[in-house]
Amino acid sequence: MPLALHLGTADLTRCRFAISPLCQTHEALRMLRRPARHGYHRGWLRRMRRAVAGLDLAELWLFIPPVGGYTPDFLGPPPQEPYPTIEDELARMHATDPVLAHAEMTRSLACTPELAESPQGRAALYDPAATVRRLADLTERAWHALLAPDWPRHRAVLEADIAHRSRRAADGGLDALLTGLHPAVDWAGQTLTLRRYADVADVQRPDGRGMLLMPSVFVWPDVVSGFARPWQPSLIYPARGMGHLHTTPAPRPPEALSRLVGHQRAAVLAGLAVPASTTDLACRHGLAPSTVSAHLSVLREAGLLESRRQGYYVLYGRTALGDALADGRFTPGAG
Structure with a gap:
């Protein structure tokens, strides 16, 4: 309904x-528990197979049901600010009120009755403050193994x-x-x-x-x-744009765009459905980083791209005009 x-x-x-690295971590964990949701992320899952095998997530799985059910909100609460850091969010998770944690864990375990009566379930509820600490530590390990390497993208x-x-x-x-x-x-x-x-x-x-x-x-x-x-x-x-995040083939640019700006430059623009760094684009298109950098400079000066720094990286993304040109929604010379 x-x-x-x-x-x-x-x-x-x-x-x-808001953007929450903590919420993203738990959404990634939920996806691992629910195979029907793998869809766009099969490539990421193949890359993460070894990292997942090295994590003992048994206690987290108690509270992330494989089908339906309720996951405690304190595992990935709505952030209080637009762009919190993972460190701030983990500190907030560590500070969860044990009474609130107990209530949410009880509700989650009730979705799978055998878990509520299992030794693991009873142990988790016996000392909710200690359980919160362990779950926060597990979440931090999952963050570093699964998301941190790709977080800029x-x-x-x-x-x-x-x-x-x-x-x-x-x-x-x-x-x-x-x-x-x-x-x-x-x-x-x-x-x-x-x-x-x-x-x-x-x-x-x-x-x-x-x-x-x-x-x-x-x-x-x-x-x-x-x-x-x-x-x-x-x-x-x-x-x-999340469907393009873990795919590497670059889309073919519209022919009219290639005639206007040249094939390489048009391919770079078309390949930016998801923001990327110069190095990412060089690998994707088989070009020298210096060549890609020159193309990016021209496209940015033309108002088709914008750039922003993310940690050690500078990521380039299309503007609204760049989207229109790359998607073939604007015909050069029309009108």
């Missing part, structure tokens, strides 16, 4: 975006999604933003309706507190809404 969330005026003025995809949707909101208002989140999300009459969703038992209603929107690389094909009190009502949806 669909889930309908009514957003009043106060909620609409408090809608915001993952974060670039999430930031590009937020930038794209912010442009939609600037051009068409909140209606344009909320109607394009996901095919299973409808927006009409100030009501956000999720026609297909996951993990929504006892979903919080915004009630004037606004809605937190979080793009995710790993949530596909689901949309996740919920978080019981005291957490911020949130909607986690698949990030735009």
Whole structure:
């Protein structure tokens, strides 16, 4: 049955975006537990097979049911700021109130009755503060093994999604933003309706507190809404461009674009469906880094690309005009 969330005026003025490395880590773990969700990430899973084999995640699996069920919210709570660091989020997880942790773990274990009565389940509930510490330590190890090596690219995809949707909101208002989140999300009459969703038992209603929107690389094909009190009502949806994150073949650029800027430069632009570094693009296109750098400079000066630093990397992504040209939605010389 669909889930309908009514957003009043106060909620609409408090809608915001956030990127959470902690939430991304637990979405990745949930995906490992739910094979039907592998889809776009088979290449990533092949690369991560050895890392996963080296992790003993048994205690985390207690609280991440393989099919349906509830995962404790304190494992990946909605962030309080737009771009928290993993260190800050892990510190917040370590500080979880043991009473809250006990309640959420009890609810999660109840989804699989044999777990609630198992020695592992009873041990986890016996000392919730110690269990939280162990789960936080396991999560930190999972972060370093599964996400940290690729985090600059993952974060670039999430930031590009937020930038794209912010442009939609600037051009068409909140209606344009909320109607394009996901095919299973409808927006009409100030009501956000999720026609297909996951993990929504006892979903919080915004009630004037606004809605937190979080793009995710790993949530596909689901949309996740919920978080019981005291957490911020949130909607986690698949990030735009996540399907290209772990694929290496570069798309063929439109012929008109190749004639306009040259084949190599057009290929570099077309290959930036997901933001990438000079080194990534050089490997993908079989070009020298200096050649790619020269092409990127020209494309950026033409207003087709923008760049931003992520740690040790500079990542390049397409602007709205760059998207239009690469997707063939703008014919050079037309008009």
